[in-house]
Amino acid sequence: MNPALDLTAVAGVALVTVLIGVYGVRVSRTTSDFFVASRTVRPVWNASAISGEYLSAGTFLGLSGAVLLGGAQGFWFPIGYAAGYLLVLVFVAAPLRRSGAYTIPDFIEARLQSQLARRVTSIMVLVIGWLYIVPQLHGAGITLAVVAGLPTWVGAVLIAVLVAGAVAAGGMRAITFVQAFQYWLKLTALLVPVVCIAFVFTGGPQPVDVAELFPPAAGPAGLDAYASASLMLALLLGTMGLPHVLVRFYTSPDGVAARRTTVLVIVMVSVFYAVSSAMGLLARALAPDLAEPGIADTVALLLPSRVFPGLLGELLTALVVAGAFAAFLATSAGLVVSLAGVVSQDVFSGSVRSFRLAAVVCALVPLVVALVTAPAGLVSSVGAVFVFAASTLSPVLLLGVWWRGLTARGAVAGIVTGAVACTLSLVVHAAVDGVGVAAPLLAQPAAWTIPLATAVTVAVSLLDRRDPPPHTDRYLARLHRPERA
Template identity: 50%
Template structure:
């Protein structure tokens, strides 16, 4: 049955997003406006925008579903999401901004002076961004179907169209404004119902959550459907901790800061904003065990946040809270998809489309026009794939994207920023071996029905073996090929680690 309140809230979110995007179009004129918002975004606004795009379907719906299905042991999951920004702050935030790059492939080429390595990184950005887009589009289908009964493809199409128009129209300036405001809306949308539902639970004298299946409320039971919970816990934590710096839509945000110092401040504010938000999703999984216990929710954990208000409150009150949550979920899909499409479109434009157009037009290709065409390609491909691939669960798919990022860009960034002996051949070996192993695990996870035992654990949670493999390959091959160390390594590292004010003097 259609929920008029939920539908109205989703419409408001979509119209507001489009309106802000149209307003942002008026501010975007130069190429730098489209790619990095003119490098003029302050720490607080940039941190809000990062929070807006980072808090995806996995954060808004998936974490609650994991706690509901996997037990209170899964409370560490949002901690892992946040720890990724601590690692990013300590290791690479300021050097990335000082690199002067627009995208991850830009950084790879500047640091390692190799066009071939740049193209390899471009392929990985497109692959990781598309993989991360899948749960956003599939989650939008779940949310809209829950509210209106529409087929799942409709919700994904709505998100694809709105995001495509906003990114193509205004680029980074446009989506920065949209994402910054959407963070605060998402926080309100998840916090207000949580306080109301907790108050109702406390006043009603309802029982504590039901610990079924056995072990739901015991340590190290989470991921109990897998036979190796300790391995999957550590592997997922490693993916979340190191994968954050390899997510293209996260890293590109630091290029929009005025300088390296602002990039560090941005990361500190991000940690506060993420920590505040992640207080609430586990509460929904916990309350779900009170009001929607056990098998009644089997196979539908991703909608526990949307179902809970009407299970706790009768009538209009429950519907209004559910509508607020549906609007917040849709904002999560829109904001995260915007950042992903922005990063993928930038790579397609710079490394695929514009070089071809320049050859056809003898160097007269318009940067803005090619970027807009790239945006269309960045949206259409993942949307088509989302309709062909069976959903694995929002948090599971996002976890796989983190695992691929951890096994590819994390070694490249950490070694590229801090190790002067990294060679072009070594970096390529790490990307190929880590990326190939992680991608094979993703394909196997999507393709196989039986993912039990050690094989299932290694495939579904590959970060714990693919990331060390990538680091080892990059280091060993670099040591074996000292002649392939870029000529200007010392000058490049000096630029990455020297404050802007010191360099200007």
């Protein structure tokens, strides 16, 4: 590795981010620009931005490490991540855009006419967003520690400062330009090394033993049925509970554009997942010694220089480092801009000035958490956020869009139940590594926390003596009214 070259790559990404952000600032003038880019982002541009923010540290670094560690088991994550957007496409993309809301709490309040439901939703959005930002900051720290030997806090602080500055300066419109660029940078940063390494690998004289790369125990027959089903449920439903994913659909011109955007996102993220997974596959053959917890997340950074000693390996590593920082920046920026909109409206005045203050606060909180905590596996950390989102916001959003009978009390009860159940299961599992036969239920709780939260939401709504708000039928008609293509 060449630390000077790697740091130059990081500086280059930071500089381009600042320059694109400056351009975005020049066209960001109104409150609508800051919150939803004035709802003028076209499908291709929006899909690039969504893909840029969705492909986080857990994908760029963690996914190849998961495939290296688990073989076929690691493929459950990209399958679930990509398929989650199918549910977003079918169930919520167009209705949320037609709602006319700026944020998820906006939608909940408009649908249920309840300040309490809005406050509870806002708290969940902040918790989910901050939990998701922390792995991005950890990933940045790991990257600079591996390639340049710097303390892990340096990478975390660098990402937090850049993101806070970019979001505060230009809001959603500026971040859209940044994230769209960063998706294509991330794809190139992994695709080029993977193609080069694969060319060398396939041209080598050694035969490839498929059974050695994928032992039967690591295939579908060796997977625990409950754990696999629970994980897939969390990944599928968790996507529609992520605030930075949903807020993007508010930037589309209309519901048709939101659907087209989602289709393009599925294609874009699937291509990236294939490339990232390929890096893990190559590592299983070429660097099996890296298959250790805590080291596997760095395989995308270490493999190029191992296969290509010398200048080519250093250049490829610098390219991967640039892509990694683009991943940290894009996802963190998407999360901060979505959280800043919530804090600005719910805590401050909802003005551009309050949005900027909220952006700084929303970047500072996860930075403090990242500095006082040790990084865990990036994929597992992100996976826990998906479980939490799927157990809290996803049921209420689905029912809010598709069920007339949802009430504010039912929504609040369901969100709180899902949050408590999910938190207790993950905390107990982390503390004692499970309790007898309940261990699998605690390690992968989505299979029971999501149905529990949904059942509580429905039951409390049915028992609620208050009828749904009088405007419910009219509002639902607005959500589902078809538009001309």
